[in-house]
Amino acid sequence: MRVLAAMSGGVDSAVAAARAVDAGHAVTGVHLALSRSPESHRAGARGCCTVEDAHDARRAADVLGIPFYVWDLAERFEHDVIEEFVAAYSAGRTPNPCVRCNERIKFAAVLDRALALGFDAVVTGHHAQLSGAVLRRSVDPDKDQSYVLGTLRPEQLMHAIFPLGDTTKTEVRAEAARRGLAVADKPDSHDICFIADGDTGRWLRDRLGPRPGPVVDAVTGERVGEHDGAFAFTIGQRRGLRLGRPAPDGRPRYVLDISPVTATVTVGPAQALDVRDLVADVAVWPHEGPVACAAQVRAHGRAVPATAEAVGDELYIRLGEPVRGTAPGQAVVLYDGDRVLGGGHVRRFGRFGAGPRDAGRPGG
């Protein structure tokens, strides 16, 4: 096959491209330039968006002896990922930009262009197993990335190749060293690639400007503090609330709800964060009736027992045990063992305790 290897400049995508070459594919490497004004060198350990990362990717392609190009997707990325990220925070949701990037950039804009140019598939260094359109977790539970791929549609997955799903990260690094790839010991990337210092709150404040409002206690209804932008908060957040007074029970308080219209941040006790029911939009759900499964709502979260059922264009999910700190906008991915059954994006939820949102139930 003619395949396009997306090469971030990191170790995973370099080894994935190498394995595609070994598999006998005609591989072309592409580095996706996602930033409009790339920094020339990495400030932190993010590792995908700088000129230095493009250079690392080019060096890996040189070692593999494959053609290499840089594709400028900065405009698409700005529009489809960054602007959406800002809009979601402004609306009180908690987006996952990596999920979004996979949905809209890597397995959409890049894949579509690759197919148009005559390639058969896109190869990435994601840690997940794929056969046909069946996605499974990586054998390395610490590095498994099936969650950030879990909302991809079958027609997207049909043209994807993830060569690393059967290998642990440690083995990938060892293999990179064996292959003479200089990125073998490059630090893992983490956090959000376009927020250089990892301070999402400040990044949003710089972008959106201050929008002050009250912090209100859900239990007492009292105004317990002020903030200069509700977008800097995430549901479930505990640190950085800077509340003047302790809660009446002396227990820590968490962000329970964000109301962007009134700029109100509601805080309360941890148990009020426990979510029992989720309603998601349907990204992928090729199943009829209620399905017993396990639900995961965060990239590094645990999957909990659940029952999921599609009703209209929504997916109703009842969790067998409470999940703490779920926020609208997050992806929910449903598994049967290590197999991804489908998923969507959380629209609303219901809590065990008296929550501000009511998920409702099918038929009632």
Add this chain to the structure above:
Amino acid sequence: MTYLDHAATTPMRPEAVAAYTAALAEAGNASSLHASGRRARRVVEESREALAAALRARPSEVVFTAGGTESDNLAIKGLYWARRAVAPRRHRVLVSAVEHRAILDAVFWLAEAQDAQVELLPVDATGMVHPDVLAAAIVRDPDSVALVSVMWANNEVGTVSPIAELAAVAHGFGIAFHTDAVQAVGSIPLSFEDSGADALTVSAHKLGGPIGMGALLVRRGLALAPLTHGGGQERDLRSGTLDTPGVAAFAAAATTAVHERPVEAERLVALRDDLVARVLAEVPDAVVNGAPSGPGLLPGIAHLTFPGCEGDSLLLLLDAHGIECSTGSACSAGVARPSHVLLAMGVDEARARGSLRFSLGRTSTRADVDALVKVIAPVVERARRAGALAGLSGG
């Protein structure tokens, strides 16, 4: 392999390789006073005379540098600093809108850091700078102009500007005139003496010499401040131990290139015109950019827009067929930007992105053109499919 990117760099000529390797075997610093030094000095000075002869300049006007970019920087900054030192009011810098980045980024730096006021001289739809445009820009306030720089021939579309007329306009107001002749030397008739230019940039590797070697021709008596300070080897305008093998190879390449030019240019014009005609036959809606074939266009350059395509898609697909060409100028991260040259010529952004430069040179043959013509139609068709996704309009 079909190499159609000679304007980026062209293979070294056998004469240059011979001169280079002969000099590499000899030790000697041209600034040393002993016998080895004298031998190296002799090679340098003979080469300087040969280069001057090839470019119709005096040997003393040749300042060797490490390439075109350094020569451009020396000319722009050196002229600006020297002029402002005696006439502080002269802060306007006039350069064409289609200059190479070595000029543009140098003048933008002057604007940012040295109070220069940069004015980009507009070009016509072919990329040519008209003397009356330059005159109009100067007369707005002649006493505030520090320098004028206009490239002899454009590196992307190949259009030649009337350098002697432009230099005369500048001189009419007592303003120094520089020209970047990197693409012109060895391709079209060129005489430093007759051009009237005060300074002229030339690069070795574009005419079959080694990479990392160049020269700035500097008219005698021109006030120019140095960029680098040190041993003052080149008329105190450029310091650094002279690259004797590079100098020798540069002179050998330039001598041969200029000597062979009349015959070679005729051959390349025929080959290029054939390429353009046959590509247009395969892709009828392709658009030829730059000046029409003739003395106003570099012999080896064909620059075409393929509507509905993205240049880097075309590049990738042609590369896969073993055909090497260019979208013009690439930025350091390898990200393709719409060419500032085409934008200055009035081409819209989408079309500017869908353009390719095919540049022919000494080793180009009819077989290279055949190879391109054979694949261009399916390549453009495929690139259009990808371009449609990006929202580029076809046709």
